[in-house]
Amino acid sequence: MLSLGLLPLPGPSASLNGILGSGFWTDPIIIVGDSIIQLKMSPSVFLLLLVAGLLPAARCDEVITTPAAPQDPAESLTPSYQFSVNMFDFALNLYRQLASDSNSTNIFFSPLSISSAFALLSLGARSATQTQILEGLGFNLTRISEAEIHKSFQDKVRSLTRADREFQLDMGSALFVDNKLKLLERFLEDAKNLYSSEAFSTDFNDPVAAEKQINDYVEKATHGKIMELVKDLDLQTLLVVVNFISLKVKWEKPFDxxxxxxxxxxxxxxxxxxxxxxxxxxxxxxxxxxxxxxxxxxxxxxxxxxxxxxxxxxxxxxxxxxxxxxxxxxxxxxxxxxxxxxxxxxKFSISSTYQLEKILGKLGMTDVFSNKADLSGLTDQVHLKVSKAVHKAMLNVDEKGTxxxxxxxxxxxxxxxxxxxxxxxxxxxxxxxxxxxxxxxxxxxxxxxxx
Missing domain, CATH: 2.30.39.10 (Alpha-1-antitrypsin, domain 1)
Incomplete structure (x- = not known):
């Protein structure tokens, strides 16, 4: 589960009408994204990812090998190839950061889920904030453009979720939008077209009903694997974005x-x-x-x-x-x-939970978590920054097979x-x-x- 929270910058308080009229809003936005992966018949993976809250801001016999000389990728630098290379760079960079924090604990995460969630967020980011997010995700912007990044995410997800594949992978996202908040049409269209995002009207003044609406959606989308993803929603919540992944695969040759x-x-x-x-x-x-x-x-x-x-x-x-x-x-x-x-x-079952703000900050993604954040592409009603990013993943490995x-x-x-x-x-x-x-x-x- 990744949780992103937005905190207000110092500034005078005002009535709701006054705030809206001046372009500021004191309510928070929460982006929640979750991913579950069940690698059934060993291993089984259940992955909860991305609860992101946004608050407004005022602005033996051995086969021996030695490493081959690095190959010049120039001949293969298609956007798809560059995307995959950058994605793996991000996975390694994130792994090393997590490993440096502790060498005595389990590590498990989904670079695809984390990167897709922040890439979706980058649709609403501008200026240095957007550049830091994309570069922090490992993308070399001199070799792959922003448009190519989003198109690659779109293509990867479509390929991974094809109905004719031999394993089942479901990916998608949903926007639960408070009836007082108006997201920019451009952001909504891009989120839908590129990241398969749906939008639902939600009354966050009734947090109990809002939690039920979100959790029911997540439970259905993840085939009952994730329940009660969100709880104790703040009365000031304006937006919850749920990003889910559900994968089922089998061992080709299961254990007895x-x-x-x-x-x-x-x-x-x-x-x-x-x-x-x-x-x-x-x-x-x-x-x-x-x-x-x-x-x-x-x-x-x-x-x-x-x-x-x-x-x-x-x-x-x-x-x-x-x-x-x-x-x-x-x-x-x-x-x-x-x-x-x-x-x-x-045979085992483990889980890992990470606070990603500092970890991603070490990868250069700093402004989005500070008062310098520019997320003006989400809405023109409020200035936002990300205050919390939590990633939780669970992995089950067993011998089951059909x-x-x-x-x-x-x-x-x-x-x-x-x-x-x-x-x-x-x-x-x-x-x-x-x-x-x-x-x-x-x-x-x-x-x-x-x-």
């Missing part, structure tokens, strides 16, 4: 529940926890990066979704985090080899004993969509028993 056994997971040198460990013997895309001292297994879902599970050698996690880059990821993809493997992976998935083609295994890779200490996970080259989630599992 009968093989799941309790085992040790070594959180650090002093902490060991017991956790159910899933096990599967099969053919995997696998490699060992000698320079970074880490195993990499590429797990496939039915359809075009895949996940990197990166297991650093104990004590080498920071080394992997520091050297992680898009070139490294591409090198892994090119170096993976199909081979037999006995894979042991923990009978059809479990009855896929027989794998031919070598007679020799295959190597075993056991994810029994902190590891990284990157979940992406191959067709759109979109990073959907990124995280680090430090303690699979942590709530």
């Amino acid at each position: 529940e009968e093989n799941t056994k309790e085992g040790d997971f070594f959180v650090d040198e002093k902490t060991t926890v017991r956790v159910p460990m899933m096990q599967r013997l099969g053919m995997y895309n696998f490699m060992y990066d000698r320079e970074l001292s880490c195993h990499v297994v590429l797990m496939q879902y039915v359809g075009n979704a895949s996940a990197y599970f990166v297991l650093p050698q104990q004590g080498k996690t920071k080394q992997v985090e520091d050297k992680l880059s898009k070139d490294r990821i591409l090198n892994w993809l090119e170096s993976l080899q199909r081979r037999s493997l006995n894979l042991v992976l923990p 009978e059809a998935a479990a009855a896929t083609a027989v794998e031919v295994m070598p007679l020799s004993l295959p190597p075993t890779v056991v994810y029994n200490h902190p590891f990284l996970v990157i979940i992406f969509d191959k067709n759109t080259q979109t990073t959907l989630f990124m995280g680090k599992i430090v303690n699979p028993t942590a709530p």
